[in-house]
Amino acid sequence: MADPSSYRPKPGQIPDSPGVYKFRDEHRRVIYVGKAKSLRQRLANYFQPLTSLHPRTATMVTTAASVEWTVVSTEVEALQLEYSWIKEFDPRFNVKYRDDKSYPYLAVTMNEEFPRVQVMRGHKKKGVRYFGPYAHAWAIRETVDLMLRVFPVRTCSAGVFRNAASAGRPCLLGYIGKCSAPCVGRVTPEEHRELADDFCDFMAGRTGTYIRRLEKQMMIAAEDMEYEKAARLRDDIEALRRAMEKSAVVLADATDADLIALAEDELEAAVQIFHVRGGRVRGQRGWVTDKVEAVDTAGLVEHALQQLYGEESGDTVPKEVLVPALPEDAESVSAWLSGRRGSLVSLRVPQRGDKKDLMETVARNAQQALVLHKTKRASDLTTRSRALEEIAEALDLDSAPLRIECFDISHLQGEDVVASMVVFEDGLPRKSEYRRFQIKGRVGDTQIWHGEGQDDVRSMHEVISRRFTRYLAEKEKTGEWVDGEVPAETSEDDGRPRRFAYPPQLVVVDGGQPQVAAARRALDELGIDDVAVCGLAKRLEEVWLPGDDDPVVLPRSSEGLYLLQRVRDTAHDFAIRYQRSKRTKRIRTSPLDAVPGLGETRKQALIKHFGSVKRLKQATIEQICEVPGFGRKTAEAVAVALAQAAPAAPAVNTATGEIMEDDGGTTA
Numbered sequence: 001m002a003d004p005s006s007y008r009p010k011p012g013q014i015p016d017s018p019g020v021y022k023f024r025d026e027h028r029r030v031i032y033v034g035k036a037k038s039l040r041q042r043l044a045n046y047f048q049p050l051t052s053l054h055p056r057t058a059t060m061v062t063t064a065a066s067v068e069w070t071v072v073s074t075e076v077e078a079l080q081l082e083y084s085w086i087k088e089f090d091p092r093f094n095v096k097y098r099d100d101k102s103y104p105y106l107a108v109t110m111n112e113e114f115p116r117v118q119v120m121r122g123h124k125k126k127g128v129r130y131f132g133p134y135a136h137a138w139a140i141r142e143t144v145d146l147m148l149r150v151f152p153v154r155t156c157s158a159g160v161f162r163n164a165a166s167a168g169r170p171c172l173l174g175y176i177g178k179c180s181a182p183c184v185g186r187v188t189p190e191e192h193r194e195l196a197d198d199f200c201d202f203m204a205g206r207t208g209t210y211i212r213r214l215e216k217q218m219m220i221a222a223e224d225m226e227y228e229k230a231a232r233l234r235d236d237i238e239a240l241r242r243a244m245e246k247s248a249v250v251l252a253d254a255t256d257a258d259l260i261a262l263a264e265d266e267l268e269a270a271v272q273i274f275h276v277r278g279g280r281v282r283g284q285r286g287w288v289t290d291k292v293e294a295v296d297t298a299g300l301v302e303h304a305l306q307q308l309y310g311e312e313s314g315d316t317v318p319k320e321v322l323v324p325a326l327p328e329d330a331e332s333v334s335a336w337l338s339g340r341r342g343s344l345v346s347l348r349v350p351q352r353g354d355k356k357d358l359m360e361t362v363a364r365n366a367q368q369a370l371v372l373h374k375t376k377r378a379s380d381l382t383t384r385s386r387a388l389e390e391i392a393e394a395l396d397l398d399s400a401p402l403r404i405e406c407f408d409i410s411h412l413q414g415e416d417v418v419a420s421m422v423v424f425e426d427g428l429p430r431k432s433e434y435r436r437f438q439i440k441g442r443v444g445d446t447q448i449w450h451g452e453g454q455d456d457v458r459s460m461h462e463v464i465s466r467r468f469t470r471y472l473a474e475k476e477k478t479g480e481w482v483d484g485e486v487p488a489e490t491s492e493d494d495g496r497p498r499r500f501a502y503p504p505q506l507v508v509v510d511g512g513q514p515q516v517a518a519a520r521r522a523l524d525e526l527g528i529d530d531v532a533v534c535g536l537a538k539r540l541e542e543v544w545l546p547g548d549d550d551p552v553v554l555p556r557s558s559e560g561l562y563l564l565q566r567v568r569d570t571a572h573d574f575a576i577r578y579q580r581s582k583r584t585k586r587i588r589t590s591p592l593d594a595v596p597g598l599g600e601t602r603k604q605a606l607i608k609h610f611g612s613v614k615r616l617k618q619a620t621i622e623q624i625c626e627v628p629g630f631g632r633k634t635a636e637a638v639a640v641a642l643a644q645a646a647p648a649a650p651a652v653n654t655a656t657g658e659i660m661e662d663d664g665g666t667t668a
Contacts, residue, residue: 002026002062002063002064002065003062004046004047004050004061004062004064005047006065007064007065007066007067008047009043009067014039014040014043014044014069015039015040015069015071016038016039016040016041017038017039017071018035018036018037018038018039018071018072018073018074018075018077018078019035019036019039019069019070019071019072019078020033020034020035020036020069020070020072020078020081020082020085021033021034021035021036021039021042021043021067021068021069021070022067022068022069022085022089022091023046023060023061023064023066023067023091023093024064024065024066024067024068025063025064025065026065028066029089030085030089030091031060031063031064031091031092031093032060032064032091032092032093032094033082033085033086033089033091033094034082035075035078035079035081035082036078037075037078037329039069039071043067043069046061046067047061050062054294054540055294055540055542055553055556056093056294056556057294059093059556060093063093074332075329075331075332076332076335076336076339078332079306079329079332079333079336080336082306083306083310086306087310094303095269095289095290095291095295095299095300095303104119104120104121104137104140105119105120105121105124105130105131105140105283106119106120106130106131106140106143106144106203107119107120107128107129107130107131108128108129108131108153108196108199108200109127109128110127110128110129110193110196110200111125111126111127111128113189114154114161114182114183114189114192114193115153115154115192115193115196116153116154116155116156116157117144117148117153117154117155117196117199118155119137119140119141124312124316129200130316131200131203131204131277131282131283145178146239147199147202147203147239148173148178148179149177149178149235149236149239150210150214150236150239151195151196151198151199151202152173152177152178152179152180152195153179153180153192153195153196153199154179154180154182154183154192155173155179156171156173156179156183161183164181164183164184165183165184168184169184170183170184170186171183174186180192180195198210203277203282204277204278211237214233214236214237215237217233218230218233218234218237221233255276255278255279255320256276256277256278256318256319256320257276257318257319257320257321257322257355258273258274258275258276258308258318258320258321258322259273259274259276259322259350259355259358259359259362260272260273260301260304260305260308260321260322260323260324260362261324261359261362261363261365261366262297262300262301262304262324262363262366263363263366263367263369263370264291264297264300264370265370265565265569266291266538266541266565267290267291267541267556267561267562267565268288268289268290268291268370268373268374269288269289269291269300269370270286270287270288270289270366270367270369270370270373271286271287271288271289271300271304271366272284272285272286272362272363272365272366272369273285273286273308273362274358274361274362274365275318276318276358277318284365286365286366286369288369288370288373290556290557291556296325297324297325298325298326298327298328299327299328301323301324301325301326301327302327302328302333305321305323305327305333305337305347309337309340312340313340313341313342314341314342315341317337317340317341317345318341318345319341319343319344319345319346320345320346320348321337321345321346321347321348322348322349322350322355322359323347323348323349324349324359324363325349326347326348326349330347333347334346334347374566383559384426384427384428384559384563385400385427386559386560387427387558387559387560387562387563388400388401388402388426388427388560388563389560390554390558390559390560390561391506391560391563391564393560394543394552394554394558394560395506395532395534395543395545395552397505397506397532399505400505401504401505401506401532402425402426402505403423403424403425403502403503403504403505403506404423404424404425404504404505404506404507404508404567405421405422405423405424405467405504405506405507405508406421406422406424406507406508406509406510406567406568406570406571407419407420407421407460407463407464407467407507407508407509407510407519407571408420408509408510408568408571408572408574408575409439409456409459409460409463409510409575410572410575410576410578410579411439411459411579412579412583415583416579416582416583417438417439417459417579418436418437418438418439418575418578418579418582419436419437419439419459419460419462419463419575420434420435420436420437420571420572420574420575420578421434421435421436421437421463421467421571422434422567422570422571422574423504424563424567424570427563429570434574435467436574436575436578437463437466437467438582439459439462439463440462456511456514456515457514457515457517457518458518460509460511460515460518460519460522461518461519461521461522462522464507464509464518464519464522464523465522465525465526468503468522468523468526468528468531469526471503471528472526472528503528503530503531504531505531505532506531506532506533506534507519507523507531507532507533507534508533508534508535508536508564508567508568508571509533509534509535509536510535510536510538510568510571510572511535511536511537512535512537512542512544512551513535513544515535516533516534516535516544516545516546517546517547519533519535519546520533520546520547533545533546534552534564536564536565536568537551538568541554541561541565543561543564592606592613592638592641592642595634595637595638595641596637597634598634598637598638602629602630605627605628605629606624606627606630606638609626609627613642616638616642617642617643619639620639621635621636621639622635624638624639
């Protein structure tokens with residue numbers, strides 16, 4: 001591991017101007033490429049004390065053995081050079097976006113004498129018009145099949161075209177009217193190219209002109225009593241409309257834009273792009289990338305833009321690019337995009353209207369892609385085994401932790417404090433073993449702290465104590481383990497699994513040193529010394545062990561870290577859902593809930609009869625008895641419950657700030 005001070009440039013050597021810099025390792029391989037408005041200020045950030053750097057940045061500067069830079073005139077030039085070097089050197093510490101597949105495009109070969117419509121993948125060729133990308137090739141073929149009725153452009157290969165020309169008869173598509181058969185001279189090269197131009201115009205979004213033209217021709221044919229021609233034109237119009245429906249109208253007809261959205265966690269990011277042309281979604285693509293370098297959402301957007309448009313030019317770069325966050329130097333990026341297109345490109349974050357709504361749809365797709373990626377990754381047996389082995393090695397465990405339990409505390413400003421316990425066995429969640437806890441401030445009959453206010457550490461101590469107290473009680477029922485056998489997990493009474501009967505090999509807590517110390521102390525107090533404990537701090541994904549002053553930093557690409565993160569996030573989500581349900585239930589409580597035997601139907605009957613809880617409180621027992629279904633005993637219980645209830649806080653009109661009287665509409 002290199003010391004960054006050994007290759008740090010001397011003061012004054014680094015110019016205070018825009019440029020691109022490269023870090024190289026001891027073998028002269030480029031491991032990181034970056035750009036800066038000021039090389040001097042940016043590079044100075046890398047030579048701070050290692051403890052103040054992000055772990056990924058610290059790993060990069062200690063892997064590097066030298067740094068060099070190239071000065072450029074403008075920030076746009078720096079952006080272009082950075083992209084070129086990333087493509088050339090493929091640095092290991094740079095975020096790299098790669099498609100998870102080669103997306104198919106609908107292509108029209110305008111560079112040929114007789115343009116051909118076909119599905120194309122891979123690098124784009126000069127003189128070919130591209131539409132898409134599409135998620136599936138069959139979607140392209142369905143669209144083309146509908147449009148060939150109106151625009152009978154050639155779709156055959158060069159070999160089929162030559163054979164038909166030499167034989168003097170067209171292929172089947174020529175006979176059924178889905179090809180204009182230029183191979184046998186039914187149309188001239190100029191007429192066929194005009195058909196191809198019309199096809200491209202329609203795919204580019206200029207659809208209204210052709211629909212209106214066909215409708216006019218249909219009306220003329222009907223007036224001239226050419227009913228067969230009119231019927232054929234009617235069918236052509238219907239075919240074009242079905243083709244249009246395959247790309248739903250989402251924005252104004254003139255809108256050409258790409259919408260880019262991200263879903264990310266500490267380790268990975270999913271990117272989704274919707275290509276809108278002529279107001280319609282013409283294509284969609286997406287991928288998942290590892291967050292190799294320390295980068296925020298704005299940085300990820302900038303990398304995505306470089307990867308998407310670094311080799312594009314002309315109309316393939318849209319007039320408008322909508323993103324979830326603007327890059328740090330948005331003006332330079334926008335100027336670079338405008339240079340690639342040859343005209344102005346607007347780069348912005350949608351704030352309202354249809355574009356913002358569509359961006360939310362793209363973001364949902366990105367989130368689903370990230371979830372799907374994680375699900376596929378977690379379901380792989382080899383990957384899970386490697387993850388468990390990496391955890392055992394990093395935490396110095398005797399064997400792989402086949403059962404992991406994770407605990408998390410959740411509350412809202414110290415109220416409704418709850419905890420969750422999730423269980424992973426063999427790297428997979430076992431939901432039947434999940435448990436929820438209400439924090440009470442006591443273990444058994446012992447008051448250990450006053451359970452009000454925000455104190456995650458004492459809450460963690462309580463929940464660990466309660467869980468393993470139950471484990472010891474179950475262990476006592478089943479007897480000590482004999483000859484290495486595990487005691488029965490099932491009850492002798494009904495055969496159902498005993499709760500808390502099976503101990504974990506590893507306890508994970510959501511938090512850092514304080515939470516880990518509390519969990520370890522709780523286990524020590526119970527005399528349990530064969531269960532390992534660690535904590536996962538969310539900010540930097542550091543793994544903390546009891547008694548250690550420094551965390552264990554697992555490699556960013558570690559499957560073990562990914563599994564620990566998934567366990568922690570599952571516990572966090574489970575705790576939040578429980579905490580929210582408790583809060584919602586508390587908010588919806590009513591004084592009538594304290595009346596024994598009073599169900600929801602009779603509560604609503606009371607409110608409907610009196611109009612509000614306030615008027616019900618003012619009612620006499622005799623008046624309550626007048627409500628159908630209420631006898632004197634129940635009416636007295638209602639009156640007592642309302643009399644004992646604390647006065648509710650006044651309702652406030654959030655628009656005006658006025659206190660509203662409770663005269664009606666209040667629910668039970």
